[in-house]
Amino acid sequence: MKSRLLLVTALALPLVVTAEAPKVQERLLDNGLKVLVKEDHRAPIVTSQVWYKVGSSYEHGGLTGVSHLLEHMMFKGTEKLAPGEFSRIIAANGGDENAFTGRDYTAYFQTLAADRLPISFELEAQRMRFLTLPEEEFLKELEVVKEERRMRTEDDPESLAYEQFNATAYEASPYRIPVIGWASDLEDMQVADLRNWYRQWYAPNNATLVVVGDVNPEEVFALAEKHFGPLSAEPISAPKRGGDPAQRGEKRIKVKAPAKEPYLLMGYKSTAIGHAGEDWEPYALEMLSSVLDGGSSARFSRELVRGAHVAASAGASYSAFSRLPGMVLLDGIPAQGRTIEELEQALLAQIQRLRDEPVAEAELERIRNQLIAAKVYEKDSVYAQAKQIGSLETVGLGWQLMDDYVEHLNRVTPEQVQAVARKFLVPDNLTVALLEPQPLDGKESKAPNPGGHARAGH
Amino acid sequence: MRVTNRLFTLVSGLLLLVGSTLLQATPQIQTWMTPAGVPVLFVAAPDLPMLDVRIAFQAGSARDNGQSGLASLTADLLDQGAGEWDANAIAERLEAVGAEMSIEAQRDMASASLRSLTQQPALNQALETLAQVISQPRFAEADFERMRANVLTSLSRDEQDPGTLGQKAIYRRIFGDHPYAAEPSGTPDSVAALNREDLARFHARHYVARNAVVALVGAVSRPEAEAIATQLTAGLAQGEPLPPLPPVADPPTAVLESIAFPSTQTHVFTGQPGMKRTDPDYFTLYVGNHILGGSGLVSLLMEEVREKRGLSYSVYSYFLPLAERGPFIAALSTKNDQGQGAREVLMATIERFRTQGPTPEELTAAIKNITGGFPLRIAGNGKIAQYLAMIGFYGLPLDYLDRFNDRISAVTAEDIRDAFQRRIDPARFATVMVGPAVKAPAQAQP
Numbered sequence: 001m002k003s004r005l006l007l008v009t010a011l012a013l014p015l016v017v018t019a020e021a022p023k024v025q026e027r028l029l030d031n032g033l034k035v036l037v038k039e040d041h042r043a044p045i046v047t048s049q050v051w052y053k054v055g056s057s058y059e060h061g062g063l064t065g066v067s068h069l070l071e072h073m074m075f076k077g078t079e080k081l082a083p084g085e086f087s088r089i090i091a092a093n094g095g096d097e098n099a100f101t102g103r104d105y106t107a108y109f110q111t112l113a114a115d116r117l118p119i120s121f122e123l124e125a126q127r128m129r130f131l132t133l134p135e136e137e138f139l140k141e142l143e144v145v146k147e148e149r150r151m152r153t154e155d156d157p158e159s160l161a162y163e164q165f166n167a168t169a170y171e172a173s174p175y176r177i178p179v180i181g182w183a184s185d186l187e188d189m190q191v192a193d194l195r196n197w198y199r200q201w202y203a204p205n206n207a208t209l210v211v212v213g214d215v216n217p218e219e220v221f222a223l224a225e226k227h228f229g230p231l232s233a234e235p236i237s238a239p240k241r242g243g244d245p246a247q248r249g250e251k252r253i254k255v256k257a258p259a260k261e262p263y264l265l266m267g268y269k270s271t272a273i274g275h276a277g278e279d280w281e282p283y284a285l286e287m288l289s290s291v292l293d294g295g296s297s298a299r300f301s302r303e304l305v306r307g308a309h310v311a312a313s314a315g316a317s318y319s320a321f322s323r324l325p326g327m328v329l330l331d332g333i334p335a336q337g338r339t340i341e342e343l344e345q346a347l348l349a350q351i352q353r354l355r356d357e358p359v360a361e362a363e364l365e366r367i368r369n370q371l372i373a374a375k376v377y378e379k380d381s382v383y384a385q386a387k388q389i390g391s392l393e394t395v396g397l398g399w400q401l402m403d404d405y406v407e408h409l410n411r412v413t414p415e416q417v418q419a420v421a422r423k424f425l426v427p428d429n430l431t432v433a434l435l436e437p438q439p440l441d442g443k444e445s446k447a448p449n450p451g452g453h454a455r456a457g458h
Numbered sequence: 459m460r461v462t463n464r465l466f467t468l469v470s471g472l473l474l475l476v477g478s479t480l481l482q483a484t485p486q487i488q489t490w491m492t493p494a495g496v497p498v499l500f501v502a503a504p505d506l507p508m509l510d511v512r513i514a515f516q517a518g519s520a521r522d523n524g525q526s527g528l529a530s531l532t533a534d535l536l537d538q539g540a541g542e543w544d545a546n547a548i549a550e551r552l553e554a555v556g557a558e559m560s561i562e563a564q565r566d567m568a569s570a571s572l573r574s575l576t577q578q579p580a581l582n583q584a585l586e587t588l589a590q591v592i593s594q595p596r597f598a599e600a601d602f603e604r605m606r607a608n609v610l611t612s613l614s615r616d617e618q619d620p621g622t623l624g625q626k627a628i629y630r631r632i633f634g635d636h637p638y639a640a641e642p643s644g645t646p647d648s649v650a651a652l653n654r655e656d657l658a659r660f661h662a663r664h665y666v667a668r669n670a671v672v673a674l675v676g677a678v679s680r681p682e683a684e685a686i687a688t689q690l691t692a693g694l695a696q697g698e699p700l701p702p703l704p705p706v707a708d709p710p711t712a713v714l715e716s717i718a719f720p721s722t723q724t725h726v727f728t729g730q731p732g733m734k735r736t737d738p739d740y741f742t743l744y745v746g747n748h749i750l751g752g753s754g755l756v757s758l759l760m761e762e763v764r765e766k767r768g769l770s771y772s773v774y775s776y777f778l779p780l781a782e783r784g785p786f787i788a789a790l791s792t793k794n795d796q797g798q799g800a801r802e803v804l805m806a807t808i809e810r811f812r813t814q815g816p817t818p819e820e821l822t823a824a825i826k827n828i829t830g831g832f833p834l835r836i837a838g839n840g841k842i843a844q845y846l847a848m849i850g851f852y853g854l855p856l857d858y859l860d861r862f863n864d865r866i867s868a869v870t871a872e873d874i875r876d877a878f879q880r881r882i883d884p885a886r887f888a889t890v891m892v893g894p895a896v897k898a899p900a901q902a903q904p
Contacts, residue, residue, distance in 0.1 A: 042505050043837035075755065084765055087755040092823050094830020097755075113833050140768035147723065148771035151791055155721040157618055258720045259618040261611060296537075297549035306545055309604050312611040333615070336607040366554050373556025373575050376508050380838045440618065440720060 032205025046213030065181015527644020666697020751775025815875025
């Protein structure tokens, strides 16, 4: 991080942090596996993460959820490991392990005492190429994933609304696909689907190995060569991009589900790093999102939750670092005695203000200082550092951005924030979803209350 | 070949682990009392230019004294106005220097956590804000009304989540009349009945030097740490010690509560009073539960319920050790027509473990997991600060971390079987089931 003089209102506070991070070291094995190592000697531990370039945005109708289901099956046996044995070996070595699937990646990690790294490599190399996918294990795990979907989505009204919201906002973009998959596709899933998916995407040349911790990079490279080097590469076809057509007007849906509180979701289609537009636009959108919701001093907390008290909670999020263009996402729950329409109007007024007037320099300075501090705090966790390296690399932006993005954000001006607000946060680009609570006793709502839900007391 | 635990070629220059004895210095804890009489636990961590602070008070919901939600709402209000600053000013003072603060009340403890860069003036501005917030909160009427309304919204939202409903109900069933029965956030009725004077009184009684402990981890010297702890506690009233909490009674008989809910899954919670933080059986029960349902993908409950039968995504058991006996709870969720069957598997697994104890292999694997994972527990300033606050708050010995692995390793299978037989009695478990398949008598609804 280059040190810049940052002025803070009233304090003239230059937040210049001198803890220079050791650089990431990179090695490409002959089979295409990229190995990224970052030293961190604060504690005698290491985190090892294998990131595959595959996730729900690589899927298509009929096959949704296959990436996530395959992630579950990666614990269910290889040619040399019985089902569950992977986890038992990691546990016996004091390791902490898990895996996660997103739109753009599927990742597996172990965090352990630094001298146990060879165990992690040996096991991960096994399941990179030699997964067995036994039918009887698949059938049980499919039921587990259906239970996961019931728990996370079917029985969570806000999660249901979010799923429908994405499927409405995105048309051709595979970001419309829920990571866990549609229930009907899970019903139809066959073990052969997973075998094909595994063959198609699980190979060293479609993976990144990230190691952060109390290690020597050269020794990690040698260890990686030993365990992963013998694995064969596969021809990997680049995923289709599936770009959305231009949106031609606001889209609006209602989601009815048993619930007590209404919930509002609003999204403006936008861009991401590496997509159309000026290079600075995604960074300006990141800063815009922090102006709205970058802490308790940001506009939503200050003006909507406190100030007007129209929201019990209100959020804004955006990620510049996705494989495909995403949305500037707003969400909120009305405060007691306020309607969801009032909340929507308040959020729209906030957006209008971003278009009408440049944000204050002091707001951007506060965000810059938060970013600088967050970069320091992040170093308290080897896991968080590795996750950032792995995700940047896997969405196709390159780990180098980890060191540079704060600088990109620091350069964003109030005029640029206003410019992206005017370009992307426009009514024709908007999708709105309203969760309309239905009675929890299972009876039909007698008088449907379109959109609104003013509370009568508590 | 299968991967075994044979000696792999060791990466040179790295730490060698021999058996379960870790040749790594655990954090060196320094302690002293501030002039106000508040105990301080400090670990110097010079590598990163940051400081973690935790101040814990005996100000959790166990002190609500019939006004459920009082402790929690008091904690919520602290950063909404203090001394000369309103909520906006407090937020701005912290975030302008990249500091992060949170305040929360649980059952025993209310704690304020602060993370800041150590450079000046960032650190002083953050510390000054924290000191003011814990000692001079305003409890202004408008802030009180707003925060109370938001808590009521949040409580209403809890009612649309079957897992949260079940979680709250099982505590009520396990603890009966004991203050641990209540959810820290309270109920709609109890929160609606609170007023700002209640909060001010609660603060004056509980946020005092006599009931506080300070934990500090970061890149400051001992003299700097002393000055910081003094600054943070200088504004606190001396206060009076609090009476001990009442002991937790064992429930007389098993009880089953059914809560009707229009969900696709039935949630099952079952349990009983468990153990204290300072319990003589602590390490034995901890290792035992680790095997039974505390070790994620490799626990017995996970094996029986998920791996063998595919009945649930999530299944676990835990002891939550508190000042008095906290709960032992086991839980799962499964599609509605499997609710009873899954519950039977859950209970049979607990009963079998209670009767037979762990196998030697299960015990060895658990001890290796817990002791081998010790470096992970203390990797990071944030994690160490949490340990310090816990050690200080519950009066655990200062060598708690140094002796942790030895005490885990000393647990035997017979110890576990004996402790579970003495302490765990499934015949008297409280059970809560939430879901539509449950034919609930009307009066069983909460």
